[in-house]
Amino acid sequence: MERHTGSATAPHARLLVVDDDADMLRLLSLRLRAAGYQVATAASAEAAMAQLEIERPQLVLSDVRLPGRDGLALFDHIRARHPALPVILLTAHGTIPDAVEATSRGVFSYLTKPYDAKELLDKIAQALALAAPAPSAAQADQAWRAEIISRSARMADLLAEAWMVAQSDASVLLRGDSGSGKELLARAIHRASRRARQPFIAVNCGAIPEALLESELFGHVKGAFTDAVTSHRGLFQAADGGTLLLDEIGDMPPALQVKLLRVLQERAVRPVGSSQSHPVDVRIVSATHRDLEAAMAAGQFREDLYYRLNVVSLTLPPLAERREDIPLLANHFLHKLAAKYERRLSGFAPEALKALVAAPWPGNVRQLYNVVEQVCALATTPLVPLALVQRALRVPSVQVLTYAEAKQRFEREYLVGLLKLTDGNVADAARLADRNRTEFYRLLQKHELTPGHFQAEAAAGLSPPSDAGK
Template identity: 80%
Template sequence: MPASRRPSEPRSTAHRILVVDDDADMLRLLSLRLKAAGHEVVAVGSAEAALAQLDMARPQLVLSDVRLPGKDGLALFDEVHARHPSLPVILLTAHGTIPDAVEATSRGVFTYLTKPYDGKELLEKVAEALALSAPALHQAHANEVWRADIVSRSARMTDLLAEAYLVAQSDASVLLLGDSGAGKELLAQAIHRASPRASKPFVAVNCGAIPEALLESELFGHVKGAFTDAVSNHKGLFQAAEGGTLLLDEIGDMPPALQVKLLRVLQERAVRPVGASQSIQINVRIISATHRNLEAAMAAGQFREDLYYRLNVVTLQLPTLGERREDIALLANHFLDRLARKYDKRLSGFAPEALKALTAAAWPGNVRQLYNVVEQVCALSTTPLVPLSLVQRALRIPSAQVLSFAEARQRFEREYLVDLLKMTDGNVADAARLAQRNRTEFYRLLQKHALTPGNFKTDAPESDDVADERHD
């Protein structure tokens, strides 16, 4: 019986673990031990190779040596944490790098083990890390209704939604950061629906869209006669959201004078309507959102530091649409289906070239811009399949798209390599021979474009990326 289980324990469900070590013998030993414990292992010899595998392999745990060629294990952790904040990382360290590993745990590394490691301890730490990360993902997907409006299959969004679900169970103030159009209000609504306040109101206000003279009255309310146009008492948005959630969108645009009053409301949990002599107690969960860099705004004296720390109990960073490109086709077809019903049109999808153009576009306006583009092509389309020309028109790009030389070369290289791997069923030697390149150089090209030959074998399970390639 493996040392990883006590006699009474059932064998655990297999998890995919990404193992990183430049020592081939150590890599083999770690892989064998983890496989014997029932886990699936993806083994690589460098941080660069690990990052290339990260989204394709979709691991539940990363186990890495600290000392690696090129990027070290600490730099690898920083990149893993930036992409997938809830993905646990365990570091293996020699005695000389223990101080670095200890510091890394304060930055978010799950734990570290010293070499030579104890096999039983390794499996125990692996089990602990997997057990801690699994509940968030399981709970987040146990009931999808709360996030039904957020369409995604990307690993970045999966991690973000798992964190959002956990945060929703508390009453902590949340600060949502992300570019305009990235979906901050949708995420705020999802957090509200996943929270104990779901049956109460969700109220959103754009702090940058209301004139400064009206914003105080809009937020806190006013009493009759407080100013010239105050002909009756008016409940503010804080009172309208009683028991529920108030989203303060574009909080970075709030005028400094009002920031002081908002801070007082958050401290006292009470609002005083304009012109009133008494405060009114409130019970509201605050979510704030901004596309601005609030730390830079604080340094410039445009945003109060004490308010920032009141609002920023938990921070969630939304990725741009460009950082979740695997979602573009999914979102485009989702929007097309919804808008086809709105315009009473029979549309079956996008032509392959049109979908490629959407996937390759820059999307500075993020998901909001994608929705607007799909709405335009839906309104103008006269055929069941939306053609490339309509997409190019909506994107305001010339029919013959002009790429820079570097972009064109990069695109050609990747498509050429994908075609070769498909043609040779993932056989690198055959693919290199057809390309008239030696195998070492060919492997470097594959690594540069994050392509894994094994994913092109006809009997291998396809990753999302390869499946997309095959349906293009």
């Protein structure tokens, strides 16, 4: 067999191949591995979804006809969670109309069976050349995103998209809760762009009074107002050739929104008090934790400015939705801050780390940093104990259950719900649970639940006591 080198832009790219035909799956795997690709396989859409949670490939190759969910449903799942991940569908003649429709929805391409081997390899190479690079291979040099510590699949997808966006000059709107790392992502985009050697300047539009913000952004000439004793270059001119981050753009006053829109349209700034405009070449990244669509509906944010800023939108997930990053971040911050405070700290006690992972984190990564800084300042032993973490958190932790404990809790709550629904009628509850009465009674005994308590509740119109049946 002639060896194909795959995409020159993605050597050793990882592919996920999905087909319920074991022979076809084996043939495709052999052919693709011979072409230099790493191949993972799945025999169903459900198995493919599980694979995607473990490790994100650079391309998915799937049959349309699969048991359970079909290949189109798998594509919809991928599109919702991994929008930059290319998908190629293999289809029999009868499903060509579905495949054609899927391409209009974002499927990269489709091939009919029996497929041509060279055409398949060419399609894969084309898709990989256009797709976001895999997070682990986005760039041999990962310095552009070095400040962003993560092993989360969601963050990996986000960073892959950020790398793609950085290669253009498109304006980017970063969304996410306060403390989720929007400025770090903006810096990463700047470092990955052709503007990396030019200035990166950030300004918080909500932290500067309106009277000063115009001068801060656009500059002023001497004598423009009472305190203007000298001329001042604004941040747009200071960032010329580079990137300007407009943080908390949703808090910008309406009058300044008009002036900002003019600067973006004309690519020139006019300092306060000046009659001359100065051309500027600045890439705009804006960030907000506000709902700008709601702000537009309320007349608080200009629609024309919104579309200027929101050419590409990236959303950072809150820390609570990427808990696998918490141990990584906590230990990274611990070692960094231990050096700052000159403390010999080796890590967190297992119970302390468990408490960090379980905490709600309304303040996101910024709050985690503050918590770790506090324990670093107060720690007296090399291993940070649970008590110190609990003190720093100052909020009750979410209880982390073992699988057996979670299963037991769910089972008991499910049984209680059935008994409430049926007013303690075991026959009706067993029927709803699709279990025979003998088995259902065993479950009630296991959880020490007495049906009579729920009959009494129905008669009295009261809730059962929390320890009912115990």
